[in-house]
Amino acid sequence: MAANGTSTSETTEPVSELNQANGETTSGATMNVDLAVRDRYSAAAQEAEAALCCPVDYDPEYLKIIPEEIIERDYGCGDPSRWVNEGETVLDLGSGGGKICYIAAQIVKDSGRVIGVDCNDTMLELARRHQSAIGETLGYDVVDFRKGRIQDLQLNLDRLEEYLKTNPVDSVDDWQKLQEYQDHLRKTEPLVESDSIDVVVSNCVLNLVREEDRRQLFSELFRVLKRGGRAVISDIVSDETIPDSLRNDPNLWSGCISGAFREDLFLDAFTDAGFYGVEIVARQSEPWAIIDGYEFRSLTVQAFKGKEGPCMDHKQAVIYKGPWKSVTDDDGHKLVRGQRMAVCKKTFDLYSKAPYADQIIPIEPNEAVSPEKAQPFNCHGVPIRSPKETKSGLPVLNMLPSDSSCGSDGCC
Known part of the structure; x- marks a missing residue:
């Protein structure tokens, strides 16, 4: 990354030469990811390392109360705190020196709560050292730093x-x-209780976890969220599959490069864990780094928990507004623009909230169906719901516009 923190960082030297210049050697298949990450971030907690930073525009108002040594030793690639709301319980995975936690504390205010989880003692000491002073400045202390591994939030x-x-x-x-x-x-x-968190955030940390632990990582992320909760994760992703020659390099892995998820597979990891409404909310246009032609950039993804449960028919429908002729969601529901598509109550409720609400028009039946009378609904195919079905029970009569329908400026 250039000194001004805005331009692309291009590495043109062979990787082996790059490692020698940094005093590192590759270790092949025997690389110890946890050790490489621990040692590098312990050192980076004591002395700032610019190579670990990615340019991020934080709200300067939130930085005023945060000590300079925390800001200098923040190694993020995005700002997931932008998607945090007042009063929420927030969990920051890989909280490091505590920067995102202290930003989130100002957003959630005294009605919220912020939990930071990290396993690096040096980083935790840095974060905890300023907790009392920051709490006094704010007039409340809602931050709690806990020692744990983000892929095992129970221990x-x-x-x-x-x-x-x-x-x-x-x-x-x-x-x-x-x-x-x-x-x-x-x-x-348990370090973090199940179904206890409104929003999980993380800033450039998931890529540091060993590949064999990543399924458990996303499972734990899902477990701790409340139904209706969400994850907002900023991380480094690659545009292509990274070869073993780069993945087995401890310097590149601990530098948030060779452990990067491939961009499309990062999104798939959320859906595989059971999340819905997965969307990219921020993406760095120019790559942060280029190595051997492989591009690495920051991506922020938002995903929701809460589509579990049976599909029951309450005679509801949704109209997809467009602009596409049709769309298909993660569960295979195909919505045709302008058509009243039949959906189960679970899907209807999901579509009525973020991130779908702006794209659909919900249609409730004239006569509500009680849970006792609702029948199982086959979500495969998503048939068109006849208007006669949703307006069933209304009196059959002719109704024409009256004079009162016209205003002072004429008829509508």
């Missing part, structure tokens, strides 16, 4: 460390007891 690592101080592992039997205690902690004292 509280602070509590686990307390256990290890008095129960060191010196044998297989000790190791088995440790495993049992971890399971006990997950069940009785």
